[in-house]
Amino acid sequence: MFTSRPETRPATVEVFVDGVALRVPEGASAAAAVLLAGAGAIRATPVSGAPRLPYCMMGICFDCLAEIDGVANAQACMVPVAPGMRISRQAGARDALAPFAEDAR
Ligand code: FES
Incomplete structure (x- = not known):
């Protein structure tokens, strides 16, 4: 019965x-992790x-840009969390081509 x-x-x-x-629920986004962390901001304009x-x-406003595992300008709401992921707030503009700088050498 029971x-x-x-x-x-x-x-x-x-x-x-x-x-x-x-610790965040599996399948949550990196942006949700930032909100769960109680951070005051994820970026500064x-x-x-x-x-x-x-x-x-949902990927429309771009107010969630953050550095995720060393990659700047990541849309945190569109990135599911992974074990050990490092999410950092970012201030100001980032070089959009920085991830490809090594390829240009
Ligand atoms: S929260 Fe709007 S694009 Fe990520």
Whole structure:
């Protein structure tokens, strides 16, 4: 008559938001990890330095640009978390071609 319930909590993975370890549900986005971390901003705008947080969570607004595993300007809401992922807030503009700089040599 009574059966035990299956484990209902989702599996979690450990990521690092600005160097601070955090466990987030598997399948969550990097932007969601930043929000779960309680960060005040994920980026600062290049012109005024105004703080921004992820807004649309579906790839439209670009307010979630962050550095993910060393790659700047990543759309954090479109990147699923992976174990050990390092997510860093970014301030101002980044060189869009920086990831390809080694290829140009
Ligand atoms: S939160 Fe809008 S593009 Fe990522």
